[in-house]
Every structure is written in C-alpha cells, then in structure tokens.
C-alpha cells in the first residue's frame with residue numbers, strides 16, 4: 531500500500547490508550563469505515579429530506595413516483611449502512627475487550643488476511659461457512 535498520494539480522505543485518527551498495539555491498524559481501518567458510513571448515512575438522510583421538502587414534492591404523478599424510488603433506494607442504503615455500522619462498532623468493542631480477531635464460535639485466531647479483507651469478521655472461514663449453510 532505505497533500509493534497513499536492523492537488519497538485526500540485520509541483523516542488522522544487518534545488511537546485511545548485502551549487499544550492494544552497489535553490492533554492499531556485494524557482500529558484505524560474500522561474507525562475510517564465508521565466515518566465513511568456515517569457520511570453515507572447523512573447523505574442518504576439528506577437526500578430523503580430534500581425530496582420531502584424540495585420543489586419536486588407535491589408535483590404531478592411522475593414526481594411522486596420519483597420520490598418513492600428515491601426513498602426506496604436511500605432506504606436500502608441506510609439499512610445497509612446501519613447494519614455495517616453495527617458490525618464496525620461491535621468490532622471496535624471487541625478490540626477493547628480483547629476478543630477481536632478471535633472466532634466467536636471456535637476461538638481460533640482469524641488470519642490477518644481475512645481481517646484485512648473483512649475487518650469486522652467475527653468468525654473464521656470454517657465457522658462462517660458453517661453458519662451460512664445453517665441459514
């Protein structure tokens with residue numbers, strides 16, 4: 531990851547003292563994800579608000595249909611972002627509890643590669659597959 535230039539959204543995130551040093555990277559990734567999700571949520575909520583308050587409300591039928599579409603789309607975005615936010619926060623809590631990077635089913639340490647790809651993973655690959663088969 532040498533290409534940091536041009537990535538203007540890099541925010542300096544202070545790391546609290548109760549975050550163990552081996553999880554500093556994960557903490558930063560999670561906090562950045564949290565900020566991004568909050569931005570997404572704010573944007574979606576604003577988009578809905580604009581539709582309800584804007585000129586296009588109270589117009590003809592076509593406008594009404596447009597508003598419904600926006601509400602549906604933003605609703606999906608919001609639901610998705612809130613679910614992710616919950617998982618991100620749970621992962622940050624797990625870092626504080628010292629349970630982060632441990633599979634909650636079998637207790638095995640989740641490989642770093644998996645956590646890099648999925649920083650809020652709570653299961654090792656094996657248990658994840660088991661979970662998915664059960665559904």
Ligand SMILES: [Zn+2]
Nearest residue numbers: 633636654657
């Ligand atoms: Zn497991």
